[in-house]
Structure formats: C-alpha cells, structure tokens
Amino acid sequence: ENGFVLLAGPCAIESEERCLRVGEAVKEITDRLDIPYVFKSSYDKANRSSIESYRGPGLEDGLKTLEKVKQELDLPVLSDVHTIEEAKKAADVLDIMQIPAFLSRQTDLVTAVGATGAVVNVKKGQFLAPWDIDNVVEKIESTGNGKILLTERGVSFGYNNLVVDMRSLPRMRQTGYPVVFDATHSVQLPGGSGDKSAGEREYVPYLTRAAIGAGIDALFMEVHDQPKEALCDGPNMVRIDELENILRQAKAIDKIVKEG
C-alpha cells in the first residue's frame, strides 16, 4: 500500500499572489516529507451562509489563477464545480473536479462531471450515510469514468454541529475507491456564528491523526498563511506553520497502519 496524498490550499481563491504563496509553502513541506500534493482552491463559494459573504473571483478568472499555479508550481489542481456548464469549462484546467457535499445527490451534476473524464472527488453529503455513497458511485460509473475519490467531511449531528463517524472511512473504502478525509470542514460548526459558520481549528490535528489511524488514501485540508484574515472559512483553516508537524505525524501513523 502507498502513502497518502495531500489535497490542500486556501478555501477560496483570494488572489493569484496568495495562491502562489500558499501553494509554494505547502509544496516545500510536502516535498520535504515526500507526500504527493494537489493544490486546492475554490473559484466560487456557491453556498455561503450569507448573501454578504465573499464568494471568490468566479469561474473564468479563477481558472486562470489555477492554471498559473499549475504551471508555476508544477502541481495538479482541484476545485469545486457547481453546474453542468462549469464542469465543461473547468475540465480544461482541473486535474480533480470536486462535487460539493450539498450537491452530492444532484444526478445531472454528478454525471456531467463524470463525463468530463477528469478525476471526480465527491464529498459525501452531511445528510448521507456511508453506504448511501454507493449510489453516487454508480451514477459516476454510469458515465464510464472510474477515477473516483470519496470524501468524508462530517455528518449532521444535531444543530450547527457535525460529527465524523470514523466507521465511514473503512465503509466507503469497500467501494474499492480511494477515500479522502477532509480535516478542516469536519471541524466546522455550520451556521454556528449566525450569518457564518464557526469552526474549531484546534481539533484538526486530533481528527487528522484519528482518520489516518482508521486508514485513508488522501487528506484534504484548507490552509492559509493568515487564517484570521481569510475571506472564507477562517475559523477552521490550518495555519501553514502548523502544517508540517501535522503531516509528519500523519505520515508516520499512516506507515504503521498500511504495513498492517
């Protein structure tokens, strides 16, 4: 068995400059630790709590930025897609196309993304059981695309709270597809601050080690150089200078788990 892949970057594209800066900093760390790295950032946050929230630069400008990151830093890139139209355009740039959790049951989107032939990363909806993902997998497979990643990002637990059921990781791996753990959205408290989500960044290292301990194929993590200034998801993003220690431990645990 192989080690794990890191999918990481700032929640939203705030500027080309910041994307390059964060991407480069993460790349330095993952190079040192020998962890394959995919840059992640969103060109549009289509489901922010409030109408006032920052959404990103939009599809066109966002793809340009991701293209730039891809070439300057020589990294594969991942972003979310929200509509059939976006899927077609984004396929030219993105290596991994992500289906947001709230949209994980939208058949047309799921199959449109599948049909691009790109790697598809589906975030399991907060309202889905681990085994419900089997139907989503079949929708993607129906397009002939078998490059599928399945992401755990927490499940609804009462109001304004999520819980990570670690049983979901081995259960989703039974599909035969790689399973990703989203360590930063899993510590969100959705809607927990009225017109925005709160988050408990302090639990990211614990949940990361737990998920790696349970056994996963990739780790998803939103990182930022200054989370407190971030335009999106600040309360749950990880500061870059905390990243290396988290990954170092994760890598050591992963090795033990995969050696059996």
Next chain:
Amino acid sequence: ENGFVLLAGPCAIESEERCLRVGEAVKEITDRLDIPYVFKSSYDKANRSSIESYRGPGLEDGLKTLEKVKQELDLPVLSDVHTIEEAKKAADVLDIMQIPAFLSRQTDLVTAVGATGAVVNVKKGQFLAPWDIDNVVEKIESTGNGKILLTERGVSFGYNNLVVDMRSLPRMRQTGYPVVFDATHSVQLPGGSGDKSAGEREYVPYLTRAAIGAGIDALFMEVHDQPKEALCDGPNMVRIDELENILRQAKAIDKIVKEG
C-alpha cells in the same frame, strides 16, 4: 388568522392524465372542506437516490402538463426548480417555485428564483437548524422579492432517518413568513431501501395533526391514486381516499389553534 392552504399532488409528473385525475380528486375534497388548494408535481426529480430511478418528463413537457392542470382545473401550480435556466423558463407557468431542500443553500439558485418575482417556497435543508433559514430568507429578500414560504421537511437524525422538530415551526414563523409542513417527505427514510428511499406513510396523519397543532400556514402532501404503483416516493405518499379524513381533522384542529 386564516386557515391553512394545501399544496398537494403526485411526487413526479407521471402523465398528464394522472395529474388531471389526482388534481381533480383533490380539488373536489378541498372544495368541500373550503381549503385553498395549490397543485404540486415535479417535472424532474434531480436528486433521486439511484441513476436508475424515474425522473419525470423534463422541464418543457412538464411545464405543458402543469399549464394544462392550471387551466383545466383552475388551480395555481407549484413545482421545484434546480437551475438558474429552469427558473427563468418555469416562471412563466408556476405560481409557486420551490427550492429543493438539498439546494437551499445554493445562493445563485435561491436568488435566481427570487428574481423571477414568483412566490418562492424554500424547503429547509435536512442539514439546517431552524434559525439557519434566516440567512436563506435574506438571500431571497436581497432580490426584492418578499413572497416567501418556508417548509419544514425533517432534519437528519442519525443515518437514513429524519425527525421533525416541531419547535422549528414557531421558530421559522418568527421570520414573519408563512410556514409549510411537508407531511410526506417528513416520513421518508432517506436511502432506507438501498437504492431508493423508504417511507412510513402510516405516520402522515399523526405528524400532520401534530404540525397543525403546533401551528402552520400551509400543508404540503404528496398524494396519489395508487401509491404502490407510483414511479417516485410511493412508500410515503398518501392515498387520495385517505386525504379527506386527514384534512377534515387538520382543519378542525387548525381552527382551535388559530382562535387561540
């Protein structure tokens, strides 16, 4: 205070003939009971559990059928919309445009529907707290549209189960907008039958009376002449011949509640 409105019809448009038949049968009952009635049916079920599930006739044919029902039966009509494009086209026919629960946080869809000027019925996502709806309301209001309905259809409760928190009804009414109780989706067991949702139709009368007791403005209910043959949501739809008794009790309870 006024009585309640009924939003009802077959889950999906199966045929024009069935829509007319169901609509007429319900109209007869609601006329007798003096309950305002809006016909509901979906032209597309865009988030079925499985890729194999029946989805409906699609936008164009579906709108034609709804237009027909509207004119032949002289009823306002309601259907769900899933994309910005659909919203524009559907606005010509629909009196009430419904935003599906899974899509209740999608800003672009919510504002596109709001911008049509039609009455907007938002189903509260299974992953939202009652107070989270305040942000959705603001998104719609930002379009200048103040014709808003808010629907309770159950909240995630463990896996493959929903629970109706009756506190959500008075809490959502605090927004000042009318609140709808969706009696048939609330008894769904989502994904409860593997590749489709199960449902507990037998609880519909109990939950209906409970919600009316708590106090609501409208009742949403999927009904069918032969639920066991239905192409969608059969296990939770109400048989037409059971409808009158449910509504009669609901109306009597509603009167007591609203007289205070």
Next chain:
Amino acid sequence: ENGFVLLAGPCAIESEERCLRVGEAVKEITDRLDIPYVFKSSYDKANRSSIESYRGPGLEDGLKTLEKVKQELDLPVLSDVHTIEEAKKAADVLDIMQIPAFLSRQTDLVTAVGATGAVVNVKKGQFLAPWDIDNVVEKIESTGNGKILLTERGVSFGYNNLVVDMRSLPRMRQTGYPVVFDATHSVQLPGGSGDKSAGEREYVPYLTRAAIGAGIDALFMEVHDQPKEALCDGPNMVRIDELENILRQAKAIDKIVKEG
C-alpha cells in the same frame, strides 16, 4: 375514547406549603376543565447536573408532604423512585411510581417498582428508540403488573439538545399501554447552562398541542407559581397562570383527535 389525564406539579418538593399552593391552583383549573389530575413532585432529584444543585427533602419527609397533598386536596400523587429500597417505602403513599429516563434500562429497579403493584410510569430514556420500550414493558409485565404508563420526554439530538419525535407517540401506543407526553422536560437543553440544564419554556404550548394532535393519553407538565425562583428546572417549568389556556386548547384538540 376518553380525554387525557394531567400529571403536574412543581419539579421538586420545595416545601409543603408550595406543594399545597400549586396543587390547589392546578386542581381548580382542571376541575373547571373537567380534566383528571394527578399531583406530581419529586422528593429527590438524584441526577442533577451539579453536586451543588438542590435535590429535595429526601424520601421520608417528601412522602409526608405527598401524603398531605393527597389527603388535603384529595388527589392521587406521583413521584420518581430511584432504588429498590425507595420503591418499597414509596409504594405506601404513591399512586403512580415513576422511573426516571436515565434509569429506564435498570432491570432491578424496573422490576422492583413493578412488584409493588402500583401504577408504573416509565420515562423513555433519551438514548432509546420508541420500539426499545417494548423490552422495558416486558420487564414490568414479568412482575405480573400490567398498570403501565409510557412517557415520551425527548431523545438525544446532538449535544445539549433533545428533540421530540412525534412518531414515538403512536409507536409506543402500539404496546396497548397509555402514553404520556412530558411537555416540560422535552424542552430542556440538558447541560445547556454548564452546571445546570437550560430550557425553552416558550415552546411548551406548541409541543403540547402537537403531541395532543398526534394523540396521547396523558400530559405531564411541571408547573410552578414562580418558575424563576424555582430550586429546580425553572427554565422549562410552566407558570400556573399560563396553564389554563394551554389545557383548554389541548382539550379541544384532544376531542377532535379522539373522535377521529
């Protein structure tokens, strides 16, 4: 079918004087509304959140007070029992012996209470499904006692919150035993104020009407003349001067429901 019974009184016995005052005030109301009334108060609150919390006068003094209420006001009385020893002593005074929710799975307590031959009211644990009560019923029936009441008081829903699943009421009635709705504990936010539980008294009328709408046999409600001064459960107790209106509506709804 008959109307519903009211089980009501102050959470804990604070003083004989208060018990008599509250009991008399409630009796006046229930006499006026023709609702059978059972006085409820606890001699010991054995599972308060904090070691500092008020617990009550204890078994012996408490039973004396309840005896007094019973005779002076000519009312049947109910209180919780927590141990086998208490069960034996309390049986001399109590008409209904209540098993607290947290203790609803303790076999020895359940059977000891059953063996007294008194009416047993089991509160369904916050951790039990409606159908789990069937096993509790069998434990009581094994003592030859068939005078059983089953109470819904909310089920765990995330942290520090409860939700009432109204489906549980008809489901528990399938046992053939009368079902009670506990309207005031159902609005508790357990542990919601750190070293004590919070509560949302404002939802009591809504949930009461909802439960009566779903269909129940008895209503349980903690009432107080000055909830803000109460030594226990103040945030969720109902003020006596609000009681009559709640009961009047409940009675009218109950009639509709039971006439079918």
Next chain:
Amino acid sequence: ENGFVLLAGPCAIESEERCLRVGEAVKEITDRLDIPYVFKSSYDKANRSSIESYRGPGLEDGLKTLEKVKQELDLPVLSDVHTIEEAKKAADVLDIMQIPAFLSRQTDLVTAVGATGAVVNVKKGQFLAPWDIDNVVEKIESTGNGKILLTERGVSFGYNNLVVDMRSLPRMRQTGYPVVFDATHSVQLPGGSGDKSAGEREYVPYLTRAAIGAGIDALFMEVHDQPKEALCDGPNMVRIDELENILRQAKAIDKIVKEG
C-alpha cells in the same frame, strides 16, 4: 508521556474458569507487548435490553472470581458497580470501580463510589456532551477522591446507533484526568436486534487506531475466546486471537502521538 493501559476481559463473568483462561491469554499478550493490563469483567449486567438476558453470577460470587483472577494472575481488576451497597462491598476487591454510562449522572452512586477511595472509571453517558463530564468529575472530586478515569463509549446518534466523536477525547483530557476509549461498546448498535443489542466487531480495529491516533491514556476492550458463544455482548467483543495485532499497531501509533 507514557504508553496506554489496557482494560480488558469478557463482558460478563461466565465462569471462573473462563475468566482465568481469558485473563491469562490477554496477560501473555500484554506482557509480550509491555502494556500494563487490568482485568475487566462484570458480576452483574444490570441493564440488559431484555428481562431474559444473562446477567452474571451476582455480586458475591462475582467478587470471589475477581479475587481469584487478581491473585492467580497477579492483575488489578475492574468491574461495574450499580448501587451504593455494591460500592461498599466491591471496594474490598476492585482496583478500579466503574460507573456504567446510563448511571453516570446518578449523584449518590457517583459519590458513593468516589468515597471508597478506589480508582473511579466513569463511562460518559450516551446522552452527555464531552463537556458535561466536568460536572461528573466535580461530583467525584467532592468526595476527596482524585483518582478518576473518564471513558468515551459513543454517543446517541439517531436510533439504535452510536457514534464516536473523536473530539471528545482531547476535550475530556482537558480535565487533567486520564481518558479511556471503550473500543467494543462504541461499536454496539444498542437495541439493534430487538431484544438485544447488535454490534459491529469488524470496526473495532479501525476505531481503536483512530482513538489512539487522537490520543488516549487507556484502551478498554471486551474480549472473549469464543465471542459467538458469549452470554453477553458477543456481537461486539473481540476474539483473543485478533487482540495482539490490534494492540501492536495501537502501541506503535501511540508512541508517535505521544512523542509529538
């Protein structure tokens, strides 16, 4: 920081012979792996789902068996206590006295166990938030006893299911007391088989590694030589011949976590 302690043994005392056999087999493994080991078995299962379920030999005979294990195998022993009377008698034999999850809010029991001066292991109730344990800790501390262990064994998640919120482990460690992860009760499906609990033994290794990854002080695990024949909790107990591998991985992960 030190490694973790193992608390393990058959769910219920089925016979002296079996206790000695299981204890010896586990001791052999833990000696080999250099893990401190405490023998666990219950003399009474006081809250079985059904009145028909096996409960154990009772206090007196059970304590004799535990005394025997203690001396023959030179192991400290742990068992649950359910009443004040039991607490006093059991204190002569038990090194660790465990408070069952359902009873974790019963003030008299908690303080009686505290007052014995033994090490107290409180299982966090399935209905408690991680921070609710602070009040339980204060109750024990009020007796002057500061030898406290806090156990996570899953929290209610819908009906007949539990979920382990790994955030609870670091949160409970903030009390300053050692935290235990109960790997076998955490995979129970309470009441999941009608008149008994079901369980998903296959998830024990995953949850164990996850909890060790998050960081704990002790691991609790029910083990049996023939779980399928066990008189209690068979579906979630671990077979002894699977134990060594689980512990070996756990120990390696624990080392990484605690070295930071």
